[in-house]
Amino acid sequence: MKYHIIVFGCQMNIADAERVSAVLESMKYTQTANINEADLVAVVMCSVRKSAVDRVFGIVEKFKEIKKKNHGLKTILTGCVIKKDKKIFLNLFDYVIDIKDIKNISKLLGNCGSSRKSGPQTDNYLDITPKHSSKFSATVPIMTGCNNFCSYCVVPYAREREISRSSSKIISEIKNLVKNNYREIWLLGQNVNSYKDGKTSFPALLKIINNIPGNFWIRFTSSHPKDFNSDVIEAMAKCEKITPYLNLPIQSGDNKILELMNRHYTVQEYKNKIKELRKKIPDICLSTDIIVGFPGETKKQFNNTVQLFKDTKYDMAYINKYSPRFGTAAAKLKDDVTWDEKKRREKVLNETLKQTALENNKKYIGKIVEVLIDSKKDGRLFGKTKEYKTIEINNDKYQIGEIIKAKITEALAWSLRGKIIK
Ligand code: SF4
Structure with missing residues (x-):
């Protein structure tokens, strides 16, 4: 079958x-x-x-x-x-x-289709040993569900409330992956910062995972700015296996829109966290998620997001044009920004991002970085640096899944080029 x-x-x-x-x-x-x-x-x-x-x-x-x-x-x-x-x-x-x-x-x-109803839930499905689709990079869910009810999002309705996995099961899964030569471990959850298993908080979990012997990188997603705090920053700064990359979704650079989105932080609070992060980890690379054209977003409010992009100098951003989702609080608001205007705002942000990303990438020229190779094509290697930057190297002697060192020779907005360091 x-x-x-x-x-x-x-x-x-x-x-x-x-x-x-x-x-x-x-x-x-x-x-x-x-x-x-x-x-x-x-x-x-x-x-x-x-x-x-x-x-x-x-x-x-x-x-x-x-x-x-x-x-x-x-x-x-x-x-x-x-x-x-x-x-x-x-x-x-x-x-x-x-x-x-x-x-x-x-x-x-x-039952050959005689019943369309599923049976009772036994234990946490996340504890099922997965069939990993990659031999070197694994995702390890640490929690699922969400308690936040951001006004545009269906996740709390689809995945229900937050449930954290037992830390012992997470640790044993990661030990097993490391034993099998996995080089990159992504800790996953809708809001990893609110992970809690008894006394084990997210920063505590990060420290335990960091102490597992082996040559591997730790990454995590998604983070919520209201829960991303000094303890997580301290853990990121102290744990050498946590990569210097963070996706911290702000969604809008305007306080009124953030309030309508039910996000529970202000632009200034977000910026303060970035400032603290950059002070402790100067080489951190930063990405964010944005929704343009949220109901009622004026041009002035959108310009606050453009200003935020200029100030924060992101390396990457995932920009979405707002569309209402049935059942969410925002779906009851008038979707009053036209699709063309949403497209225009998306373009403006992309252009701003392109400039900061290129400026950031130029700083890598001449530097030596670690690279996890994830594919090969036409005599070239492709991979991600520790900072989660895409890199291309003119060489195909190394294997997919290896961590190598490369010297950066060229910077583009969305990627780097480099050569192998012997
Ligand atoms: S956007 Fe993220 S934090 Fe907000 S409700 Fe959706 S999953 Fe939860």
Whole structure:
């Protein structure tokens, strides 16, 4: 029996998909990259943007075609699914299952479709040993869910409240990965800063992981500026395995918009945290997430975001044009910024970012950096530096998954070029 898996969305969804694969393979399914030869197709969906939901509807159309030739094909939907969509998708998929209940897939398939309801949740699905999609970089979810209810976001409705994993299970999973030569460990969660297992807070967890012997890098995402504090900064500064890279999503550079977004921090508070971070870790690279065209965002308020970009000098930013999501508080507000104006604001921010990113990258010329090689093509190596910068090297003697040293010879806005240091 063969399964095909389709994943949409963020690293958390990829981590979920690795657990879905593990459960299916424990049932003796083998993975196929060809959807047409699959007996089972599992879709791990994302609900964050409407476009992601629309793509699932697109796939359903494809299923109809395949089922004409392959009558036995079973389809499963899981991942980030909100209640309203669940009702619709129950008519389009053979099974819709809560990601927390994926251990019950075998029971569902055993019932051959007689039940569309998933069984009771046993224990934390994140403790399922995943089938990692990479041999050198692994994601390790430490918590899931969110208590924050940012007004534009569906995650608290799709993933419900925060649940942290047991620190002992996280540590043993990472020890095992390090033993198997994994070089990069991404700690994942919707809000990693609010991780709590008894007395173990997020900074305490970082320190424990840092003490695991071995040559590996620690990265983490996502952080919420209201919970990102001096203790995390201190842990980042002291732990040599934590890479000097941080994504700290501000979403807007205007206090009124931040209030409407229900973010619980001001621009000044955010800037103070960046200042403290840069004081303790001068070589830190910084990225952020932004929503342009939030309901009611005036040109003046948008210009505050442009100013923030100029002041903060980001290395990277993930800029999204606002679109309302059903069920969120912001969906009740008038979506009054036109799509063209949203596109214009996105472009303006991208241009500002391009300048600061290039200026930042130029400072690397002549420096020696560590690089984790993640791909090879046409006699060239590609990878990421510790600072999470993309780098290209004219050499293909090294293997994917190796950490090498390179001297930076050229800086572009979105990447670096370098040569190997013997
Ligand atoms: S912190 Fe806000 S944006 Fe992030 S998952 Fe929670 S509600 Fe969504």
